[in-house]
Amino acid sequence: MNPTITQMTNRSTVRKLDPSREIPKDILENILRATQQSPTYTSGQQYSIIVVDDKVKKEKIADQTISSAGVRMEFIHEAPIFLLFIMDFNKIDQALAYENTDPEIFNTIENILIGTVDVGIAAEAATVAAESYGLGTVMVGALRKSTETLIKDFNLPKYCIPLLGLAIGYPSKEMVQYPDPSYKVTPRFPLEYLVHYNNYEKKDLKKHFEDYNIIMKEHFLRKRGLDSTWTAYMTRYYSKPFNKELLTIYQKQGFNF
Amino acid sequence: MNPTITQMTNRSTVRKLDPSREIPKDILENILRATQQSPTYTSGQQYSIIVVDDKVKKEKIADQTISSAGVRMEFIHEAPIFLLFIMDFNKIDQALAYENTDPEIFNTIENILIGTVDVGIAAEAATVAAESYGLGTVMVGALRKSTETLIKDFNLPKYCIPLLGLAIGYPSKEMVQYPDPSYKVTPRFPLEYLVHYNNYEKKDLKKHFEDYNIIMKEHFLRKRGLDSTWTAYMTRYYSKPFNKELLTIYQKQGFNF
Numbered sequence: 001m002n003p004t005i006t007q008m009t010n011r012s013t014v015r016k017l018d019p020s021r022e023i024p025k026d027i028l029e030n031i032l033r034a035t036q037q038s039p040t041y042t043s044g045q046q047y048s049i050i051v052v053d054d055k056v057k058k059e060k061i062a063d064q065t066i067s068s069a070g071v072r073m074e075f076i077h078e079a080p081i082f083l084l085f086i087m088d089f090n091k092i093d094q095a096l097a098y099e100n101t102d103p104e105i106f107n108t109i110e111n112i113l114i115g116t117v118d119v120g121i122a123a124e125a126a127t128v129a130a131e132s133y134g135l136g137t138v139m140v141g142a143l144r145k146s147t148e149t150l151i152k153d154f155n156l157p158k159y160c161i162p163l164l165g166l167a168i169g170y171p172s173k174e175m176v177q178y179p180d181p182s183y184k185v186t187p188r189f190p191l192e193y194l195v196h197y198n199n200y201e202k203k204d205l206k207k208h209f210e211d212y213n214i215i216m217k218e219h220f221l222r223k224r225g226l227d228s229t230w231t232a233y234m235t236r237y238y239s240k241p242f243n244k245e246l247l248t249i250y251q252k253q254g255f256n257f
Numbered sequence: 258m259n260p261t262i263t264q265m266t267n268r269s270t271v272r273k274l275d276p277s278r279e280i281p282k283d284i285l286e287n288i289l290r291a292t293q294q295s296p297t298y299t300s301g302q303q304y305s306i307i308v309v310d311d312k313v314k315k316e317k318i319a320d321q322t323i324s325s326a327g328v329r330m331e332f333i334h335e336a337p338i339f340l341l342f343i344m345d346f347n348k349i350d351q352a353l354a355y356e357n358t359d360p361e362i363f364n365t366i367e368n369i370l371i372g373t374v375d376v377g378i379a380a381e382a383a384t385v386a387a388e389s390y391g392l393g394t395v396m397v398g399a400l401r402k403s404t405e406t407l408i409k410d411f412n413l414p415k416y417c418i419p420l421l422g423l424a425i426g427y428p429s430k431e432m433v434q435y436p437d438p439s440y441k442v443t444p445r446f447p448l449e450y451l452v453h454y455n456n457y458e459k460k461d462l463k464k465h466f467e468d469y470n471i472i473m474k475e476h477f478l479r480k481r482g483l484d485s486t487w488t489a490y491m492t493r494y495y496s497k498p499f500n501k502e503l504l505t506i507y508q509k510q511g512f513n514f
Contacts, residue, residue, distance in 0.1 A: 003260055005287050007261065008386055009287070010294070031262075034265035035265075036448065037266055037268050037443075037445065038384070039270065039380075039394075039396040041398045043487070045446055048452070049452050050456070050457060053454075053455065054455045086457070092491055094462045094463075096491060099492045101492045103495045104496055105497060108498040108504070112366075112373075113369075113373055116374050116377065117373050117376060117398065120373065120375065121380060121381040121396075122377075122381075123377075124378040124382050124385075127295070129261065129265055132259050132261035132262055141371065155458075155459075156457050157459045185294065186300060188294065188302060191290065191293065194302065194304075195305070195307075197307070198309055198310065198311045198411075200305065200307060200343070200411050200412045200414065201412075202412075205348060205351045205352070209355050216300070230300070231353075231355045233299070234349055234352040234353060235352070235353055237362075238360045238363075239358050239362070240361050241367050246367055246370070247366050
């Protein structure tokens with residue numbers, strides 16, 4: 001073990017952030033610089049980050065971001081900093097224009113795969129970097145619901161899509177004083193259901209779900225005020241699309257596939 | 258600064274790995290456990306990891322993975338461990354079957370956005386975790402080219418797609434003795450072209466490209482044996498799709514959008 005591994009293994013999402021405690025500017029800059037050195041496909045840096053610290057803008061994002069479970073995410077405006085991660089091919093488009101070349105790949109699904117993975121990498125880098133300062137974070141995928149409004153509100157040009165948010169702030173006293181720290185870590189699948197060796201071994205998960213449903217009900221869902229099991233929770237998220245307009249919005253932003 | 262930030266800010270991809278030095282089993286397990294606690298959309302864990310340490314399998318991946326620049330990636334078989342990151346909705350499909358519900362979202366682009374971001378997050382977590390042990394890593398997006406072969410070779414079921422690879426190993430002596438460590442860090446765009454505040458400010462990048470092309474030629478491309486500039490390098494990757502069959506392959510794996 002080493003401090004980075006210990007931090008990562010014991011992390012959990014911190015949904016109660018202290019709105020009164022600002023993040024020092026040098027810490028934010030260090031987080032952004034650490035993020036920037038994370039891998040990016042072919043050194044293309046296919047993303048941008050919007051630092052949102054304006055109260056009105058944060059409030060508006062919070063108003064629009066309702067989870068599939070129907071919950072308003074208070075931590076979005078409580079966080080002193082909300083990072084908005086943009087899949088950004090506008091810079092690549094300018095690079096190809098500089099070379100008088102058409103970006104033919106933009107009209108394929110491949111482009112989306114590159115940009116979304118790049119955003120995931122950067123958002124995790126920012127998470128680890130922020131947590132190394134004792135900050136709490138919440139990653140927000142539910143922004144997909146308000147993709148179109150965010151494009152307008154943040155003035156995103158062609159080939160740019162908001163994909164993910166990251167609320168960052170100091171944990172509120174309530175979280176810090178949580179009685180049993182081990183309780184906070186969200187239980188994951190046993191490693192054998194995540195990791196395979198040299199070959200994918202498809203497993204029947206029924207027996208696992210029976211156990212995991214009880215564990216997640218007790219240690220995750222109940223804490224969030226939900227009387228549900230993990231499989232029922234997944235059903236809520238996966239039975240219906242969250243944003244039916246996504247394909248149209250992507251096309252409007254210049255992506256055709 | 259703290260050790261995690263220092264590590265992340267000074268990292269670089271290590272393309273020369275020592276094939277003779279194995280990764281201890283407990284270190285690999287710690288890396289996987291640290292990875293597992295990284296954020297995942299709605300606790301869904303929409304990915305799997307295949308640990309590839311079989312020499313024949315690594316050799317075959319290396320044979321198939323030719324970069325857009327036409328280069329065979331020797332580090333894939335030189336690495337003692339190659340992690341294959343799979344976007345995996347097979348587990349979610351089983352969860353919904355357990356609840357007798359149809360995963361309607363699987364027929365939308367939204368699903369792909371969730372899975373690709375989840376894979377990006379996990380791959381970056383594994384990168385930071387591995388590097389905390391002094392290991393070198395190379396992330397490999399060029400696997401997209403051999404998506405269909407990898408699906409067959411690793412026996413991937415419906416709703417599973419290989420997205421990304423991560424070569425992990427101890428840096429070869431050649432890399433460790435590199436004369437100037439600061440030289441190794443790949444220069445990124447100045448922070449002002451990555452980070453925006455409260456609003457996306459579209460910038461004309463022409464002047465920036467002139468500077469960055471010189472920096473990247475000197476400090477990145479020449480080291481990789483390429484006589485090119487950054488914008489020319491981007492053109493090579495973005496002018497044509499790398500794998501024209503991707504949409505068809507995704508559809509065969511059960512994704513319709």
